[in-house]
Amino acid sequence: MKHLILSTTALALSAGLAFADTVRMGTEGAYPPYNFINDAGEIDGFEREVGDELCSRAELTCEWVKNDWDSIIPNLVSGNYDTIIAGMSITDERDEVIDFTQDYYPPTASAYVAGSEDVDLEGGIVAAQTATIQAGFIAESGATLVEFATPEETIAAVRNGEADAVFADRDFLVPLVEESGGDLMFVGDPVPLGGGVGMGLRESDTELREKFDAAITSMKEDGTLNELLVKWFGDEVATY
Missing domain, CATH: 3.40.190.10 (Periplasmic binding protein-like II)
Structure with a gap:
């Protein structure tokens, strides 16, 4: 999983989701097999499949947004999209600026x-x-x-x-x-290094985080998440 060192301490004070009709899922699109752009020009990979399944279970309409890695947190807090799902490890430093769901990829x-x-x-x-x-x-x-x-x-x-x-x-x-x-x-x-990969969200989006947390839990409990981990990373991957 990718580990970002924060380059900003700015917080978006009013960029909360407030449950818009569509949840925008921000990813890098350049870190296979986590996320990449396929031959059809679409975002693909482990996190695309996980994210689509999480949105389905949370009963959310989602769309995908591509963003360069070095500005992925600033553009979340400024409201350009509503989540980060981009191989981002959960760290204390990052948690001072944004919030995280539970991990959907174990620490490696x-x-x-x-x-x-x-x-x-x-x-x-x-x-x-x-x-x-x-x-x-x-x-x-x-x-x-x-x-x-x-x-x-x-x-x-x-x-x-x-x-x-x-x-x-x-x-x-x-x-x-x-x-x-x-x-x-x-x-x-x-x-x-790091503490597992989770979804990043603005600290104000507590309700959205809770919805995704519940969906991640359900994927762990029924084995769906483990199936996707093995599909994209092989039989030796750490699972839940």
């Missing part, structure tokens, strides 16, 4: 991927996506951090030699390593 680890096994993770150059706690972790680790706006650019930095390794969510990296034909590999130990 971040990991390093490189082009060879002998990279220097402690003193080398490590790529991470801008405004993530992976970037914050590397900045404090002693390694040289290089930040990029998109996850694709972090991988490209390793491939072209601009960085020795990339540090990101392990679930995001697994298919890239598997599809690389041996050009990419996991190195070092996994690093647990």
Whole structure:
């Protein structure tokens, strides 16, 4: 799951949903298999399926809105959409600005991927996506951090030699390593970060959060959420 470092402390004082006819679901659309744009130009992935099912169970009409990662929280609090469902980990820092549902993806680890096994993770150059706690972790680790706006650019930095390794969510990296034909590999130990992935909402939207919380609970209880986790992330994924 993606981990955003907050770049704003501004709160929208009057941006509450007040239950509009349509709930707008904000996502990045660039972090497969969590969320991505498919060949038809539509938002797709694990979170699209989860979000559609949650809206159905909560009896809400929902539409999807694409937003870049680095402004996804500011545009929620300013009222451009009503939820964030974008691989966002629940953190105390983030919870000071927005509210969260319970998690719909269990806590997992971040990991390093490189082009060879002998990279220097402690003193080398490590790529991470801008405004993530992976970037914050590397900045404090002693390694040289290089930040990029998109996850694709972090991988490209390793491939072209601009960085020795990339540090990101392990679930995001697994298919890239598997599809690389041996050009990419996991190195070092996994690093647990974050507290599971939840939906972000404005702090004023208590009723909406309660509706989504109830829907998430029902998906956990009847096994639907586990089925979607396995479908999109494989049999080794953590489940409820």
